[in-house]
Amino acid sequence: MADELTHIQQQIRACQRCALAGFPIQGPPIFSGHAEARLMIIGQAPGKVEVTQTHKPFSGSAGKRLFRWLRQAGWEEETFRATCYMTSVTKCFPGPNKSGRGDRAPSRKEQQLCEEWLLAEIALVDPEVVVPVGKMAIERFFGRGRRLDEIIGGRYQIDGRIVIPLPHPSGASAWIQKRAHQVLIQRALKHLAAVKEELGL
Numbered sequence: 001m002a003d004e005l006t007h008i009q010q011q012i013r014a015c016q017r018c019a020l021a022g023f024p025i026q027g028p029p030i031f032s033g034h035a036e037a038r039l040m041i042i043g044q045a046p047g048k049v050e051v052t053q054t055h056k057p058f059s060g061s062a063g064k065r066l067f068r069w070l071r072q073a074g075w076e077e078e079t080f081r082a083t084c085y086m087t088s089v090t091k092c093f094p095g096p097n098k099s100g101r102g103d104r105a106p107s108r109k110e111q112q113l114c115e116e117w118l119l120a121e122i123a124l125v126d127p128e129v130v131v132p133v134g135k136m137a138i139e140r141f142f143g144r145g146r147r148l149d150e151i152i153g154g155r156y157q158i159d160g161r162i163v164i165p166l167p168h169p170s171g172a173s174a175w176i177q178k179r180a181h182q183v184l185i186q187r188a189l190k191h192l193a194a195v196k197e198e199l200g201l
């Protein structure tokens, strides 16, 4: 599995599908982790900081909030990065939103183009726990059209894996500012802490 994952990761790094299809994306593709990871976190897409400066997933301002949440569940950032697989629905920076506020959400077509890579990562890493972060990643496990407040705060068993969804940690997200939603986030973090303890992650 490790060799196969390395091979897929090389293919992802060389991927030009979205650029060839005319989408204004910016690489390199961002992801990190190894085949032995037992937890996989799946975001929406990397941001500018990740592709132009750090080349590490969740290392911009949204990532800072995500790691504050994960610390509450018992993970220090360094340990989490060293032991968990971090990826996203689309792996290149989609560019800024037209409004200038935040990043452009990857289109359905870009998500389809990148789907083969995400499915391969999940199959080859075969994580016991998946944490989809944000609506786009959550839709992959729960389908479209579901409200986040019906899903976040729960612990689920899907395709033999424990799934604990979190909202997108972007400061531009109005969802995470609501008090009722902060309660749901705290519930999700308690589930994560419990799973960490149960599985010895």
Ligand code: SF4
Pocket (backbone or CB within 6 Å): 012, 015, 016, 017, 018, 019, 025, 029, 090, 091, 092, 110, 113, 114, 115, 117
């Ligand atoms: S977002 Fe995914 S499919 Fe599109 S170019 Fe990057 S790696 Fe390839």
